[in-house]
Amino acid sequence: MNTVIESLKQFWFFTGFANCTWQNLTMILIGIIFITIAIKKDWEPLLLVPIGFGMIIGNIPMFPGLNIGVYEDGSVLNTLYQGVKQGWYPPLIFLGIGAMTDFSALISQPRLLLIGAAAQMGIFGAYLLALAFGFDPNQAGAIGIIGGADGPTAIFLSSKLAPDLMGAIAVSAYSYMALVPVIQRPIMLALTTKEERLIRMPKPRQVSQREKIIFPIVGFLLTAFIVPSGLPLLGMLFFGNLLKESGVTRRLAETARGPLIDVVTILIGLTVGASTQADKFLTGSSIKIFLLGLLSFVIATTCGVLFVKFWNLFLKGDRKINPLIGNAGVSAVPDSARVSETVGRESDPDNHLLMHAMGPNVAGVIGSAVAAGILLGFLG
Amino acid sequence: MKHPRHIIISLLAGFAALAAGAQNPSDLRIGEVLCENTSGLVDGFGNRNGWIEIFNNSNGTVKFGGCYLTDDASNLKKYHIPSSDRSTQVGPRQSIVFYAGGNASLGTYYTNFTVEKGESVYLVSNDGRTIIDRMDIPTDLPADKSIAKIPVGIKEMDFEVRVNDKPSPGSYNGDVDAKTKSEIIKEKDPHGWVLTLISVMVVFSALLILAFIFGWIGRWNGKGKVKPAPKAKGKVPDEIAAAISLALRQELGGEVYAAIALALDDYLGTGVHDAESFFITIVPSQNGNWNDKTQTFRQLPR
Incomplete structure (x- = not known):
């Protein structure tokens, strides 16, 4: 009988109920909120x-040493997590992107590239604020990249500069990307x-296939020569685009933008989520990171819109740019x-800004990868 | 090899092969040598001997099994590093130490010669002929001091040879107390304004140059390289209409009809189709009954 009781006791100690803490439950609740928002909204x-x-998954309370946790060497989750830790997944996602x-919208109006550059001020604004909040420069750089509104870039840079903060940075970046309509709309209305x-x-001009291939x-050549440290992201981004536009690698392009990016998205999402174990995630730093992440989105949107307004001072007639596309410089x-x-159609239902906004939007992807390369070069 | 394509492919394959062999024993350096060891490193058998440190000057792992160490230029194969030992590899920018006690029977990392002042130590490739690196030991090298190659320059790929007062067997010969880039930035630019200014300038410059290039390419392309898209006239010329009519009278497949329809649509500019799609989907007629399950029914035998 004693043996049975002892065995049951031992079994109890291995269960999640015996090892549960309020931090685990908080994180599980946050996970459920994420899923609910995704499904309902x-x-x-x-x-x-x-x-x-x-x-x-990452916050199921468990007895340590079972070799199943994301931070335990050799476990399944740890093996999958290496793609995040070593920075393999983000470049593969960039290949798919x-x-x-x-890029036709951008090629037809190359001047819109500058809006993508202006919106990167969100990254550097958040960097300055993070330094003021007491973070070290490498941590501040990793936090600042949230302002690029680019999840893979945020994961890539934080894995290199501040691995300890990566979970909070990635979750913050993706959360605010999901909230882009909520964050940007009031700023755009207030500033215009x-x-x-x-x-x-x-109307943008027609872009030839040759331009799309060039x-x-x-x-790639230009950006990689200026910022070689951004090579993994920039190389994969432009390589993926060449696969698409060359017209002779249809199968490769379809794999990159279909099954490959889907597989990597599943792995990166799951492992980043699992890396937010309560003991590593529920800290004062995470709260600061979430606040800075929000501010970085606000700064990026503000700078994008204000930059267009400022630019318009020098433009005449139909060359003027609608400042409502300034927000699109963030690369979400x-x-x-x-x-x-x-927002444009709220004022004029016949004014379609989508095709114009896609220019700065994809410029933002390039801009944030360049910015990540610069930060990596200085701080890595 | 007559076809130019074969020559190009062969050249590319050659370059690829060269690149694949980039991390090899030629990246190794004799990083540090100590002759008279009275108070320093103790080997696995409790002895203090002279030692030779080998440094991997590349950013990839290098296998050095099969290479040779010697202190005699006329006998380059004096000590053969066993290639069968799986531990004979050194990570990027890492070092390993050979104990120069003169007794190779103690293990892989024990040489069969000792190192003496005034001699030279050679690291020889696994062909037994090519000297990869050498270190000349000064005759006046004090006891417990080493002669070391200190990485210098911004890339730290070049070396300066000097006597090291604080021997560092197995670890980096540079400044061990060197600050990280982040620490240096924190000292020089505590509020981050300089980095921010430079970064913003670089981002703007990169995208501005790209904008100029594509603005120029666009203008160049517009000057006769690309024919302007035909404008919608609302009417197909008579000769084209006749050709289409003739084609439609033939028994052609659905793909041909679809292609004609798309071409007309493009020409007239009346609609939009996705230029990025790689295929045309032709939906079979709803009236067709070729796959109708009822067609496969048969009367039950009575």
């Missing part, structure tokens, strides 16, 4: 569902006048461009 479901479920992105919102932009090659593709379209 349809906000970034492809990312929030894996991250939310990953949070639940490149293979699914049509009714007249400005009514500006109609000329773009990834020239774009295509959500921020969609916000431009929605």
Whole structure:
């Protein structure tokens, strides 16, 4: 009888109930909230569902030493987590993004690239604020990249500069990307006048296939020569785009933008979520990171819109740019461009800004990868 | 090899092979040598001997099994590093130490010669002929001091040879107390304004140059390279209409009809189709009954 009781006691100690803490339950609750938001509101479901479920997986209370936790060497989750830790997944996601992105909107109006550059101020604004909050420069750089509104870039950079903060940074980046419509709309309305919102932009010109093929090659050469440290992201982004535009690698392009990116998205979402174990995630730093992440999105949107307004001072006639596409400089593709379209049509239902906003939007992807490369070069 | 394509592919394959062999024993350096060891490193048998440190100057792992160490230029194969020992590899920018006690029977990392002042130590490739690196030991090298190659330059790939007062067997010969980039930035730019300014300038410059290049390419492309898209006239010329009519009278597949329809649509500019799609989907007629399950029914035998 004693043996049975002892065995039951031992079994009890191995259960999640015996090892449960309020921190575990909090994180599980956050995971459930993520999943609920994704399903009910349809906000970034492809990312929030894996991250939310990953949070639940990573916070199941367990007896240490069973070699199943994400931070235990050799466990299944740890093996999958290496793609995040070593930075393999983000470049693969960039390959898929490149293979699914049509840069025509940008090539037809190359001047819109500058809006993508202006919105990167969110990254550097958050960097300055993070330093003021007491973070070290490498940590501040990793936090600042949240302002790029680019999940893979945030994971890539934080895995290199501040691995300890990666969980909080990734979750913060994806959370605010899901909240782009909520964050950006009031800022855009507050910073623009009714007249400005009514500006109609000329129809973009037709882009030839040759230009589309030249773009990834020239774009890569130029950006990689300026910022070689951004090579993994920039190389994969432009390579993916070349696969798409070359017209002779259809199968590769379809794999990159289909099954490959889906598989990597599942793995990156799940493992990033699982890495948010309560003891590593529920800290004062995480709260600061969430606050800084929000501020970085606000700064990025503000700078993008104000930059267009400032630029308009020097433009005449139909060259003027609708400042509502300024927000699209953050690289949350295509959500921020969609916000431009929605807010634009509130003022003029016939004014379609989506095709114009896609230019700065994809420029933002390039800009944030360049910014990540610069930060890695200085702080890595 | 007559076809130019074969020559190009062969050249590319050659370059690839060269690149694949980038991390090899030629990246190894004799990093540090100590002759007279009275108070320093103790080997696995409790002895204090002279030692030779080998440094991997590359950013990849290098296998050094099969290479040779010697203190005699006329006998380059004096000590053969066993290639069968799986531990004979050194990680990127890492070092390993050989104890120069003169007794090779103690293990892989024990040489069969000792190192003496005034001599030279050679690291020889596994062909037994090619000297990868050498270190000349000064005649006046004090006891417990080493002669070391200190990495210098921004890339730290070049070396400066000097006497090291604090021998560091098995560890990096540079400044062990060197600060990280982040610490240096924290000292020089505590509020982050300089880094921010430079970064913003670089991001703007990169995208500005790209904008100029593509603005120029766009203008160049517009000057006769690309024919302007035909404008919608609302009417197909008579000769084209006749050709289409002729084609439609033939018994052609659905793909041909679809292609004609798309071409007309493009020409007239009346609609939009996705230029990025790689295939055309032709939906079979709803009236067709070729796959209708009822067609496969048969009367039950009575």
